Amino acid sequence: MTIKNIKRSPINKRVIDGVYETNKMLLNVGKTTVTKLFKPHKSSSARRYKLEKESLTRLKGVNGTPELYGADDAQFTLKMSRLPGVSAETLTPANIQALAKIVKDTLAAGVARHSMPIRDIVIDKEGQLGLVDFERVTLRKWSWRPDWIVACWVSYYHLARLIAEYQPQMLTRKQEKLVRFGAHSRSLVRFIHSL
Structure with a gap:
């Protein structure tokens, strides 16, 4: 892929x-x-x-x-x-930058999302971006716990996946590797579940 x-x-x-x-x-x-x-x-x-x-x-x-x-x-x-706006259908470079800041800030607050579908991203008429739906998350108890470290990488993967989908020219090499690794891992998990 x-x-x-x-x-x-x-x-x-x-x-x-x-x-x-x-x-x-x-x-x-x-x-x-x-x-x-x-x-x-x-x-x-x-x-x-x-x-x-x-x-x-x-x-x-x-x-x-x-x-x-x-x-x-x-x-x-x-x-x-209620955050103003409607669910995003696409993401501009400015939206990607705003989303990256929100992801960074949520992780700093101890909240790591398990997924980030575009329908959970809202954009208002002025182009301000918001993120909703925080029921599927990992909450940080201690920063050194392995589950927290993995949860952070999952959040970063979903951000990188959205960048790859809507603004691929913005991907860093590290994000490209993360998207490939995540796609491979998800395929492996789907295969295991099919057994």
């Missing part, structure tokens, strides 16, 4: 009339706030709720991430600020 052959995945998940629903969650999107309910009948709801709540707490003050307004632990519900 080469950097140039990475396929862009279509965005097929959308907010309709301020509501976004999956079998795992219900999102109500208002003008300035978002309420996210983790459906309690799913076994992973409590864990994912706690991860996103802790992530947003750690990310307080990090530009380009939602601010946590409140949480209802009994109902697995979070209320947070």
